[in-house]
Amino acid sequence: MNYWLMKSEPDEVSVDDALAAPESTVPWTGVRNYQARNFMRDGMRVGDGVLFYHSSCAEPGIVGIARVASTAYPDPTQFDRKSPYHDPASKREEPRWLLVDVQVLKKTRNLTLPELRADPELQDLVVLRKGNRLSITPVEPRHWKRILKLLDVRA
DNA sequence: GCCAACGTTGGC
DNA sequence: GCCAACGTTGGC
Numbered sequence: 001m002n003y004w005l006m007k008s009e010p011d012e013v014s015v016d017d018a019l020a021a022p023e024s025t026v027p028w029t030g031v032r033n034y035q036a037r038n039f040m041r042d043g044m045r046v047g048d049g050v051l052f053y054h055s056s057c058a059e060p061g062i063v064g065i066a067r068v069a070s071t072a073y074p075d076p077t078q079f080d081r082k083s084p085y086h087d088p089a090s091k092r093e094e095p096r097w098l099l100v101d102v103q104v105l106k107k108t109r110n111l112t113l114p115e116l117r118a119d120p121e122l123q124d125l126v127v128l129r130k131g132n133r134l135s136i137t138p139v140e141p142r143h144w145k146r147i148l149k150l151l152d153v154r155a
Numbered sequence: 156g157c158c159a160a161c162g163t164t165g166g167c
Numbered sequence: 168g169c170c171a172a173c174g175t176t177g178g179c
Contacts, residue, residue, distance in 0.1 A: 032175095
């Protein structure tokens, strides 16, 4: 089992939005970065652990525990002309962008970015690296355990 | 709104 | 294949 951190802008899809969805599950639309896409396509398995992260907001941080709920499949928004995620260069026979479904298991308190940065055991968490902009990053098991502990969530 | 850092594009 | 210009991300 692998672990991941996935960023979402709460203005678009917050952890509350995801919890309110059927089965607490949302399709992770809008990833338009090849490295992040490849993580979904090649790295993710159903059941993998996910840290639900709010970005581009007043208090960025980890706000929930989730799981990967599907294998990767084509992101329909790439074919939707009205979507901000429309990609005219992507063809239906050969979709460029994929997504996975993500199921929220538990909303947590906001474990904020400053708190994450302050923790000595999380110094090399990928998402904390300088200049990191990837919306999906792998999380090492020791980091996963540490974060669950900080959130007082049992594995 | 600013801007550092990074990814993508396209001319050559 | 190089690299300058441009676009995007995301914290502040």
